[in-house]
Structures are given as structure tokens and as C-alpha cells.
Amino acid sequence: xxxxxxxxxxxxxxxxxxxxxxxxxxxxxxxxxxxxxxxxxxxxxxxxxxxxxxxxxxxxxxxxxxxxxxxxxxxxxxxxxxxxxxxxxxxxxxxxxxxxxxxxxxxxxxxxxxxxxxxxxxxxxxxxxxxxxxxxxxxxxxxxxxxxxxxxxxxxxxxxxxxxxxxxxxxxxxxxxxxxxxxxxxxxxxxxxxxxxxxxxxxxxxxxxxxxxxxxxxxxxxxxxxxxxxxxxxxxxxxxxxxxxxxxxxxxxxxxxxxxxxxxxxxxxxxxxxxxxxxxxxxxxxxxxxxxxxxxxxxxxxxxxxxxxxxxxxxxxxxxxxxxxxxxxxxxxxxxxxxxxxxxxxxxxxxxxxxxxxxxxxxxxxxxxxxxxxxxxxxxxxxxxxxxxxxxxxxxxxxxxxxxxxxxxxxxxxxxxxxxxxxxxxxxxxxxxxxxxxxxxxxxxxxxxxxxxxxxxxxxxxxxxxxx
Ligand SMILES: Cc1cc2nc3c(=O)[nH]c(=O)nc-3n(C[C@H](O)[C@H](O)[C@H](O)COP(=O)(O)OP(=O)(O)OC[C@H]3O[C@@H](n4cnc5c(N)ncnc54)[C@H](O)[C@@H]3O)c2cc1C
Numbered sequence: 001x002x003x004x005x006x007x008x009x010x011x012x013x014x015x016x017x018x019x020x021x022x023x024x025x026x027x028x029x030x031x032x033x034x035x036x037x038x039x040x041x042x043x044x045x046x047x048x049x050x051x052x053x054x055x056x057x058x059x060x061x062x063x064x065x066x067x068x069x070x071x072x073x074x075x076x077x078x079x080x081x082x083x084x085x086x087x088x089x090x091x092x093x094x095x096x097x098x099x100x101x102x103x104x105x106x107x108x109x110x111x112x113x114x115x116x117x118x119x120x121x122x123x124x125x126x127x128x129x130x131x132x133x134x135x136x137x138x139x140x141x142x143x144x145x146x147x148x149x150x151x152x153x154x155x156x157x158x159x160x161x162x163x164x165x166x167x168x169x170x171x172x173x174x175x176x177x178x179x180x181x182x183x184x185x186x187x188x189x190x191x192x193x194x195x196x197x198x199x200x201x202x203x204x205x206x207x208x209x210x211x212x213x214x215x216x217x218x219x220x221x222x223x224x225x226x227x228x229x230x231x232x233x234x235x236x237x238x239x240x241x242x243x244x245x246x247x248x249x250x251x252x253x254x255x256x257x258x259x260x261x262x263x264x265x266x267x268x269x270x271x272x273x274x275x276x277x278x279x280x281x282x283x284x285x286x287x288x289x290x291x292x293x294x295x296x297x298x299x300x301x302x303x304x305x306x307x308x309x310x311x312x313x314x315x316x317x318x319x320x321x322x323x324x325x326x327x328x329x330x331x332x333x334x335x336x337x338x339x340x341x342x343x344x345x346x347x348x349x350x351x352x353x354x355x356x357x358x359x360x361x362x363x364x365x366x367x368x369x370x371x372x373x374x375x376x377x378x379x380x381x382x383x384x385x386x387x388x389x390x391x392x393x394x395x396x397x398x399x400x401x402x403x404x405x406x407x408x409x410x411x412x413x414x415x416x417x418x419x420x421x422x423x424x425x426x427x428x429x430x431x432x433x434x435x436x437x438x439x440x441x442x443x444x445x446x447x448x449x450x451x452x453x454x455x456x457x458x459x460x461x462x463x464x465x466x467x468x
Contacts, residue, residue: 047171051182053079053150054445055438056170057189058157061089062427063411064189065140066107066434067441071187072147073466074442079181080144080151081172084329087140087151089191091427092133095219095328097269097277099129101365101428106467108431114139122270130269130277133221157190160199166405166450167199185441185451186407189434192288193337193413201403203337205287207418212372214334214422215282216294217263218301221325222276222309229318234268234276253319254280257311262304262374265381275325279332280308282381284373288336298331333412334370334425341415342452343397350420353390358456360399360436363424364391389423396456399437405450410437439463 055071057064060082072078084093102108115121115131118139123129144151152174159171169182188195193203206213224230233250247265254261266280281304283297305327312319348354350367367384371377398415401407409415411430437451440459444451 045178047178047180049169049180049182053077053181053183055079055185055187055441056081056181056183057187057438058170058195059083059089059188059190059411060087060140060151061189061191061411061430062091063191063430063434063437064089064187065143066431067187067189067410067438068149068151068434069107069143069147070435070438070463070466071442072149072438074439074446074462076438076442076445078147078149079183080149081155081157081170081181082151082153083156083190085153086137086329087144087153088133088136090330090332091131092137092140093328093330094332095133095221095277095326096332096427097130097133097219097271099123099131099428100426101363102129102431104361104428104432106432106435106463108428111139111431114143120272122272130271132271132275133277157195157198160186160195162199162404165403167407170195170198184406184445184448187437187441188339188401188407188409188413189411189437191333191336191412193339193409194289196339196401196404196407196409196413197289197337199401199404199407201401201407202340204340204417205337206335207372211285211287213285213287214370214372215263215284216286216297216301216331216333217279217281217283217370218298218305218328218331219277219279220305220309220327221271222268222278223321223323223325224274224276224319225321226318227270227274227276230268230276233318234270250280253312253315254308256315257308259304259308259311260378261308262377263370263381264377266308278305281305282370282374282377283331284371288333294331301331302327335418335421336412338416338421339409339413340402341398341409342400342402343395343415345392345394345398345414345416345420345424347387347417347419349392350387350389350423352392354392356393356395358396359393360396360456361394361424361429361432362391363394363426363429364389365423365426365429367419367422368426369419369422385419385422387419394424394429394433396436396440396459397452399433399440400452405452406444408437408441408451410434435463439466 054076120132120135155174158173161169262282269277410433
């Protein structure tokens with residue numbers, strides 16, 4: 001017979017699995033698993049198999065978008081799987097709104113021109129810009145259709161199978177059930193390195209072997225009555241204009257609501273007219289592969305955003321009528337898995353301003369490590385860990401998996417250490433990495449080589465023709 005303790009534990013587990021248990025202190029998925037006695041054996045089954053692509057791109061964030069479009073423009077047949085209901089990753093589902101290290105040639109500049117043509121961009125400097133996330137969704141879909149890319153939203157990459165060392169098949173899960181897909185070359189642009197991990201690649205995560213990792217943040221769109229009245233609190237999108245003043249003024253206003261935000265450099269941007277974008281929370285120590293903890297973090301973050309906005313509205317004055325229009329579909333993940341590559345970008349590269357013949361991008365963004373704990377946030381919201389960055393090269397080798405053949409990475413999940421990742425991860429660099437992976441994957445597939453057998457000079461020459 002069940003004891004009361006058994007019943008309590010069973011109802012706890014049911015709630016955890018159903019996603020209903022989201023109060024602070026919830027067990028991680030790993031802890032829940034440990035509590036369960038025994039294992040469930042899932043039967044093997046045959047899946048529908050599709051083999052119609054030269055290049056499969058997993059994840060359609062900034063890196064995946066650039067990878068897919070570039071591979072398609074290099075004449076590859078491309079398939080893309082994206083878990084969320086729109087293309088763009090942190091740009092759209094994450095409501096990022098602000099582009100950094102974007103003064104790079106190629107797709108970065110094309111995107112800026114296209115945003116400008118639609119009147120969807122603000123921003124006063126070449127290197128940093130604010131855009132409309134909703135308009136970005138439509139633009140990216142149009143670009144994919146124009147490039148002839150086959151893509152499936154609401155589709156998660158759930159398994160990967162190798163033949164020897166070579167990645168051969170990936171399995172997706174969606175409303176269509178489980179489906180298998182084969183291609184000669186795959187690109188992991190899931191940000192979190194899901195495909196690489198599923199394929200058996202070694203990876204690093206966070207500062208050491210596990211968390212501490214950078215905190216997550218849930219961004220939101222706000223509507224206000226009069227953005228001009230809030231000018232003193234709005235980030236100016238221009239590093240030369242002492243933007244810290246607006247952040248500090250905004251923090252002082254939030255403190256007037258008798259709340260100290262979990263991100264002590266809260267930032268407001270003006271997207272258009274009375275539409276604002278805000279980043280003002282941190283969720284600490286949440287691994288990107290722990291669904292229960294991500295759920296808990298999302299719920300806490302949303303509650304904090306509502307608390308702050310309701311508090312500001314009650315202050316009245318310029319805040320009168322302030323409302324949340326939407327919180328992001330996806331809490332923003334700064335730190336994911338960094339898949340082991342044929343080279344690992346590291347702190348010393350940044351300090352030395354290293355140069356490589358196979359450089360795919362030269363990041364200039366500083367090391368940006370957000371506070372790793374609530375306590376640390378009270379003294380500093382972010383730091384550069386004492387590292388002064390000289391513009392440095394990210395080589396193609398860091399985008400090619402070491403342990404599995406036929407697999408490339410681009411964006412957050414390339415091979416790098418904790419410090420280097422804190423600099424190169426921003427979206428301008430992710431786009432450039434996506435282009436490099438896309439063109440190299442297309443050449444490899446067309447010439448029946450593996451990505452590591454393609455010389456970067458060949459990729460660079462092809463990229464030049466695509467861009468011209
Ligand atoms: C809160 C926050 C603020 C930031 N601020 C800035 C900023 O101001 N400016 C800036 O330029 N950068 C900023 N960054 C950095 C930015 O996150 C990275 O540059 C960007 O995420 C890298 O792009 P990506 O394509 O590698 O990853 P992502 O944008 O995370 O895209 C990954 C995509 O893969 C999908 N995916 C994940 N797993 C799977 C799966 N198993 N199957 C299918 N699809 C999957 C996701 O849904 C997503 O669409 C910020 C990040 C965060 C979190």
C-alpha cells in the first residue's frame with residue numbers, strides 16, 4: 001500500500017513532468033530522474049526517412065539564418081528545422097531587439113539594408129542598432145522563401161545517428177511525429193549545441209565543467225503613452241553617448257517601486273514611436289538543457305517583469321499607462337554547450353588579438369560576463385573579467401566538430417572557452433560564422449568532401465561571389 005510519503009512524491013513527480021510544478025526549489029530534470037525507481041524501455045521503431053538535402057541546418061537563430069541562406073545561395077539544397085514558431089531565434093522568439101558587433105560585411109549589411117528599406121531600424125551608430133522583432137519575423141520568412149530553403153517550424157531536433165565517425169541522420173519531433181532526415185553535411189546552429197551533443201561530441205558548459213553559467217534573461221516589449229517623456233531612461237543605441245546614464249536613471253526609477261531588479265543595469269530601448277523593448281532581469285545558474293529549471297526561471301522572470309512594470313505604472317508621471325505588450329516566447333539563453341571543435345577559441349587569443357589564415361570573422365566586442373549570482377549582481381551587473389580584447393580572429397576550425405565528421409557549428413555553440421564565448425557570441429559575429437559554415441558546407445556537399453577537407457580560401461572565394 002502507498003504511504004502518504006509515496007503519494008506525495010508521486011503527485012510531485014506528476015506535477016513536475018506536467019510542467020505544473022514551477023515553484024522555487026523545483027527539482028531539476030536530472031534530480032527527478034534520480035528519484036524514479038527503474039527505467040522505461042522505449043521500443044525501437046521504423047521512421048519515415050527523407051533524403052533530399054545537401055545541407056541540414058538545425059536551429060534558425062541568427063547563425064542558422066545566415067548559414068541556411070548562404071548555403072542555398074551557394075546552390076545547395078537546404079533543409080532547416082526550428083523548434084519555435086518563427087525564424088530568428090533570439091532576434092525574434094527571444095525579443096532581443098538590439099544588434100551588436102554588426103559592422104561586418106556580407107549578410108549583416110544586407111540585413112541592415114533590408115531593415116532600413118522597411119523602416120524597421122533605429123540606431124545612431126554603425127555598430128549597434130535597434131530593430132522591430134515582429135517585422136524581423138516576416139523579413140526572415142520572405143528571405144527563406146526567396147532562397148528556396150525548405151524549412152519546418154515547431155520541429156525539434158531530438159536524436160542524431162552516426163555511421164562510424166560521420167553524422168548520417170538526424171531525427172526530429174513535431175506534430176508530424178518522429179521523422180528521420182539524411183544529408184551529407186549538418187550544421188548545428190541550435191545555440192545550445194543540441195545536435196553536437198546528440199551526435200556524441202564532447203562539449204564544455206559554463207565557467208567550469210558545469211554551471212556557474214551566465215544568467216538567462218526574459219526580454220519584453222512595452223507600450224508607453226509618450227516615449228519622449230521617458231527619454232532620460234532610454235538607452236541611446238550609441239556607445240559614444242554614455243549610455244550608462246540612461247541605465248542608471250532607469251534603475252533609480254525601478255528602485256522607487258521598492259524593488260531591486262535581478263539585473264542591475266536594466267535597459268530600455270525605443271523600437272518605434274511608443275513601442276519599447278526592455279531587458280531587466282537575470283535568472284541565475286540555469287543549465288540550457290534542464291527543462292524544469294528553464295520553466296521555473298521563465299515563470300520567475302515573467303513575474304518579476306510584471307511586478308516592475310506594474311510598480312512603474314503606479315509611480316505615474318512619465319510612466320503612466322505603461323504596459324507589457326508581450327514577453328518573449330523564449331527566455332534568452334546566454335550560455336549553452338560549446339561543442340569541441342578542431343580549434344578552441346580562447347582567452348589568450350583575445351588578449352593577443354590573434355590572426356589566422358582561415359579567419360571567418362574578427363570580433364571586436366568586449367568580454368561581457370553577466371553576474372553569475374544574485375549577490376554579484378548587487379555590485380556589478382556584468383564584467384570583462386579583467387580581459388582587454390584586441391580584435392581577434394575566429395578560425396574556420398572552431399566551426400568544425402572534432403569528434404564527429406560532417407558536422408559544423410555556428411553561433412553560440414562553436415568551440416571556445418568561457419571567456420572567449422563571452423565576446424564572440426553576439427549576433428553580428430554569429431551571422432558571420434553562419435555564412436562561413438553555410439558556404440563551406442555547400443562546397444563540401446557538392447564536392448563529396450567533409451567540411452574539414454575544404455580549404456577556407458575556397459570558401460572565402462565562393463562567399464565573395466555570393467556577396468557580389
Ligand atoms: C538576454 C540576452 C541578451 C543579449 N543581448 C545581445 C545584444 O544586445 N545584441 C546581440 O547582438 N547579442 C546579444 N545576445 C547574444 C545572442 O544571444 C547570441 O548572439 C545569439 O543567440 C547567437 O545566435 P545563435 O543563432 O547562435 O543562437 P540562438 O539565437 O539561440 O538561436 C538558436 C535557435 O535554435 C533553435 N533550437 C534550439 N534547440 C533546437 C533543437 N533541438 N531543434 C531545433 N531548433 C532548436 C532555437 O529555437 C533558436 O531559434 C544576447 C543574448 C541574451 C540571451
